[in-house]
Structures are given as C-alpha cells and as structure tokens.
Amino acid sequence: MDYKSKLVTLSNRYNPERVPLFETRHFSNSGLQSTDRDVVQYVKKAMCAVDEDYTRKTKEAGEAAKVHLERVLRDVSFEYQGSVMTDTHIKGVSDIDLLVLCEKFYGSDIHRVREELQRQYLYTTEELSRLRSYDQSFYSYQGNSSEDLGNLRAGIERTMKYIYDDCDTSHAKAVKIRNKHLNRDVDIVTSSWFQSLSYVLHDMPKEELGIKIYNKDKGYTEGPDYPFLSISRINSRSAETNGRLKKMIRFLKNVRTDSDLNIPLTSFDINAICYSIPVLDYINLDYRGLVRVLLSTIYYLCTDYKAGELTSVVGDEYVFRGKPEKVEALKALGLEVYQIETELDKR
Known part of the structure; x- marks a missing residue:
C-alpha cells in the first residue's frame, strides 16, 4: 500500500x-x-483532530446562518448536532448540522408513561413521583404540528435563499447552504423536540431530549433520534x-x-x-x-x-x-x- x-x-x-x-x-x-x-x-x-481554526470557522458558519434565521423566525430554538460537536470530524472543511426546533409543541411518550404508572412495582418512589408529575402536567397540542413544521421549513427556505447564493432546498430533511466567505457548508434541519419515557424517569436532563426531523417530501417527522445523548457519551468516554x-x-x-x-x-x-x-x-x-x-x-x-x-x-x-x-x-x-x-x- x-x-x-x-x-x-x-x-x-x-x-x-x-x-x-x-x-x-x-x-x-x-x-x-x-x-x-x-x-x-x-x-x-x-488519529489527529482537525485543526482548531477550521473547526472554529465551521461553527462560525453555523452561527451566521442562525443569526439570519433568528431575525425572521418565531417560536423556535437552535441546537447543533453531528461530529463537529464531538471533534471527530475528519475534513478540514466540514459541514455542520444546525437544528431549528419548533417550540410550539413537543412529541411525547405520554402513553408509555401512563402504561408504566400501572406497573408501579417496577419503579422507585422518586421515579413514580416523576411519572405522576409528568402525567398530571401533560397537555395535548391543539394545533397542527405537521402544518407548523411545514411552515417552518418554508420560512427557512425563503430566508436562506434570500441571504445565500448557494442554497439547495431540494433535500427532504435539510436546507443546504454554503457560506462562501468562510468556505463552509451548513445543513439546516427542521425539527421538533421529543420527550421519551427515559427522559422523564431520569428527571429530564437536556442530553436525553430527543428530536424528530421533518421530512418535507413526506409531510411528517421521522425519529426520534437522540443526538445530544450520543454527543455527551462520546465526549465523556473520550475524556475518560x-x-x-x-x-x-x-x-x-x-x-x-x-x-x-x-x-x-x-x-x-x-x-x-x-x-x-x-x-x-x-x-x-x-x-x-x-x-x-x-x-x-x-x-x-x-x-x-x-x-x-x-x-x-x-x-x-x-x-x-x-x-x-x-x-x-x-x-x-x-x-x-x-x-x-x-x-x-x-x-
């Protein structure tokens, strides 16, 4: 070789x-x-990490897209996912996934929570208290979540097309833009939160929040995925x-x-x-x-x-x-x- x-x-x-x-x-x-x-x-x-300057520029490209979206979108929050967040990316020029999360509603394992409340012998007093509290405070969203996400995706597309010359909206799960100034790509992903049974039992730590990704070709979300838990586990074990x-x-x-x-x-x-x-x-x-x-x-x-x-x-x-x-x-x-x-x- x-x-x-x-x-x-x-x-x-x-x-x-x-x-x-x-x-x-x-x-x-x-x-x-x-x-x-x-x-x-x-x-x-x-085995080496990508140079810090390149990683910094990649994150800057994500932040630049985020700033533009913050100016026009409402009821959203932003997070990042992917190998850049664990410093395991290998290309000097890497893209970064910017999650745009709809804050109007959240997905939930409420049915599993209620099922588990019928099997109280499996849980500690503290866990049962968390399950009961979650059940009692839960409310069903009265809006149309698929429509909300479709509108959010359309808003992302309009904004990115206006700002970036190089903007690809053909992909079902992400709007792909290129920041020519920084020479970096950003994937902008329309998504929503998901609260699992495990998330409730563990007292709702952020890293255990799930996400569901909107597929514009299908008109609904797919998942859930747990990118923050994966990031946390890789970072922790590598530190060990x-x-x-x-x-x-x-x-x-x-x-x-x-x-x-x-x-x-x-x-x-x-x-x-x-x-x-x-x-x-x-x-x-x-x-x-x-x-x-x-x-x-x-x-x-x-x-x-x-x-x-x-x-x-x-x-x-x-x-x-x-x-x-x-x-x-x-x-x-x-x-x-x-x-x-x-x-x-x-x-």
Whole structure:
C-alpha cells in the first residue's frame, strides 16, 4: 500500500486551504517523528483532530446562518448536532448540522408513561413521583404540528435563499447552504423536540431530549433520534480515556475515506463500533495498540453474526442487523485496517 500518497491525500484534506506551517502546528502533539515510516506517520495523523481554526470557522458558519434565521423566525430554538460537536470530524472543511426546533409543541411518550404508572412495582418512589408529575402536567397540542413544521421549513427556505447564493432546498430533511466567505457548508434541519419515557424517569436532563426531523417530501417527522445523548457519551468516554476513543473514531473515518474500495459506513456506524469497545481494552494503549484493538473488534463483529448485535451509542438502534451491505462494508474496512496493522508490524 502506498502510504506516501495516502499521507499527501490526508494532509491535503486536513489543510485544504494550504495554511503555512499547518503541518508543524497541527501535528505537533501527535507524537510524530520525522524519522517515522510512512505508515506510522499516516496512522498518527489519521488519529489527529482537525485543526482548531477550521473547526472554529465551521461553527462560525453555523452561527451566521442562525443569526439570519433568528431575525425572521418565531417560536423556535437552535441546537447543533453531528461530529463537529464531538471533534471527530475528519475534513478540514466540514459541514455542520444546525437544528431549528419548533417550540410550539413537543412529541411525547405520554402513553408509555401512563402504561408504566400501572406497573408501579417496577419503579422507585422518586421515579413514580416523576411519572405522576409528568402525567398530571401533560397537555395535548391543539394545533397542527405537521402544518407548523411545514411552515417552518418554508420560512427557512425563503430566508436562506434570500441571504445565500448557494442554497439547495431540494433535500427532504435539510436546507443546504454554503457560506462562501468562510468556505463552509451548513445543513439546516427542521425539527421538533421529543420527550421519551427515559427522559422523564431520569428527571429530564437536556442530553436525553430527543428530536424528530421533518421530512418535507413526506409531510411528517421521522425519529426520534437522540443526538445530544450520543454527543455527551462520546465526549465523556473520550475524556475518560485521554482522547483515545476519538482517536479511534477519526482513524476509522480516515481509513474509510482514503480506501480505494467503496466503504459506505457512516459516522453513526463508526461511532457505534468504537464506543462498543470496553474501556479497559484500550485505556493505556498507544497508536499501534489502538489499531490492533480496532482490528480485533471488527474481526469479532464480522464472525458468528456478532455484527447484528451491535447497537448505536445511545443503544436504541441495531447498526448492522438486517443490513448485509453494511456488514460487507465492515469487512472491507477490516481488510484496510488489517493491511495497516500488518505494515506497522514490519521492521
């Protein structure tokens, strides 16, 4: 495998605007040595975070779009989701997901809450108190939530078309704009809140709030998803392991992206693979050890149908079950990691 070419590709991706002295500044904390073989340099660089200046500009592009929307929209709030929020994005120029949340209503697990109140023996006194309080304070929205979200999406489209020359409104779930000044993309997602049974039982922490995403082609929401809980869990576990979890996530994303093979695995899939690894298996490992543990994990998942048991970071969805094409993609990724691990072992 030609790691010299891969190094050029990776460096160009991390530094697409050719900032002077980028290599020295950005990779200074990676343990990189000028005498390292090409494969070692590739692995170390592939585990590094995107330069802070690029991430800052990406967030600025999101904030700029948010400011424009705040001026014209009412009864909304804003949040961000995606790999930029965990610092596991791999491209120097990355897009960011700006959620525009309708505050007129919220989705709810009220039926499950009421069902669980009939099984009081399963819960503590404190949990029962939370369930009862939620039930008693709940009210049904009298408006038309689908119409509200349709109007919100239309308002986002009008505003973004007026402000941005490069504005794509053809996608069902997001308005895509490009901030030409900052050279960044922003996906603007029409959505609404969802309060799950778990959210109520755990005393309503913000990170457990769900969202439902509006699909304008279908005219209704899909989900719920729990992006804030996923972000919180990845950030917390990576902090526990001195950044090693995020190093593994970035490494697999870079290997996937640099492969000559088509490996259609998403950030969602790769997050789940890395998050599933027990902390004690890698908490003290160096870059070589991290590659080995990733290889053994992928091998494990690809044998005896173990991939079908892997759940998302949040634990609410099976990642590979019933998706043979994703299992094949996982095998292809494993082959790439195997070749890297084999090359690392050469002296």
